[in-house]
Amino acid sequence: MDKAIPPLPGTSGPAPGFYDRRARKPLKIGLSPRILNEVPVELGFKNRKLQYLEQSMAHWVLDSGALVFMLPTVVTRGELTPDDIDTADYVDALDGLVLQGGVDICPVSYGESNRHADPKCDSVRDDFELGLLRGFIAQQKPVLGICRGMQLINVACGGSLMQDIGSELAACTSHNSAELYDHNIHDVRFQPGSLLEQLYREEPKRGVVSIHHQAVKTLGSRLDVEAISPCDGIVEAIRLQGPAWVVGVQWHPEYHDQCCEGVMPAAPLLDAFLDAARARRNAIWPKRDDTPLREPAHT
Template sequence: MKKVGISSNNLLHPNAHFGTNYVDYIQKNYIDGIIDASALPMVFPIGSPSLAKEYINSVDALILAGGQDVSPEYFGEDPHVNLHETDQDRDAFEVALVLEAIQQDKPILGICRGLQIINVALGGTLYQDLNSQYQNLVVKHNQYPTKWYIPTHRLILKRESWLSNLFDKEALVNSFHHQAVKKLANGLQIDAVSSDNVVEAFSDEIRHIYAVQWHPEMLLMKNPDAQKLFNLFVEKI
């Protein structure tokens, strides 16, 4: 059985259930998507970037999940006034995982923040806040309070790619983000955009990199077809 590493998130603030007993975690839907694709999920707790080599050694592929904003220090900008919470430890750890997975020639799937951290790790940049920085914004890219499993905006395929057999020419996806790709890193190719031309998916078949801006793991709650994306990724291992 193929083993898929998935980088975790962590609680950064006290809460009513855990208090200050901080935990690393990953949402169950990611785990379900991996298991239902006949692969074994291996959750990586956030740690030192020096551990990336051993973590990637232990798996056949890597998934990077959603979460906090990516710090603009990685693309040479000061924090924008509308930047949300960042996590320096997570950023550094996941950048190291991306670079090590490429070094070991192991496939990577990025989801939401995962797409963004891949782009930044490879030298790209981000809009820190679409609402105030993206001039052509006409689509609601954070659909809250609409439920996470409901697709809300169009996905426009830009070329023949790994997504071509998964989606119609203009499918619907869900959307929970306010950061997005600004400058695409060298070697990546845009596979899909929203109707206002925000990057929704990219890939690099040579380095086995695949990434989407929406949340297929959330769509799994009510849309069984969302499993096809996880299936396809595992088939590429």
């Protein structure tokens, strides 16, 4: 729960202008890190793990005027364990959450066994981010899922994933290219009446940067499809039903503005997320009450 605003000494309320300053304060956005379990020896971290933010993602959010805070994942064994950290404290302290891309979500998270010969997933990160996601949803604070982050939203809502698009679907669109990487582009189609259709109504471009080999297989409960790949029907964006602003996109908007012609601008999506965070932040703080004070009645 949010603590009451302490009054100034000798007064009965916050300092003059407190609420104006509150409205101008930068939003505090949490960003879940990627984890590097096998660190190249040339980096100098022998037998250590690294948790890090991809620069484009962090700068994309920072460029909007918000502050970005990395939320370190806590391992299950070691000096610090998940029992030592209450994710609710993160939720209380932050205005919104961005779940970025990374390695595959472990199939056990959606009730399946791994079908890859060389699985690359991290159950520690899965569990930590699922806890964060559920905490933000419970407090109706906005969440934006990017690539893996969209898939995590689907899994959290009971959905499942294609473990490898190429093995499970005769897709006619290339969703991942090691050679092109962040210049691998394909179009998406927004669903009629969707939030994304409204956000991009005046924008003719529909190209997105695509870097994923997994995709939504079974849609989770309380989720609506916002966009699909028109060639193969793969789900490209989802949104949670209800009052909380929770949106996931399969593409990488953080690469769009530095990419190439034909891609959608990233700003409408980020602005909508930050507007939701700002509205949620302002709603939880008490409104300023300018009602004149009355003298107490004497008996």
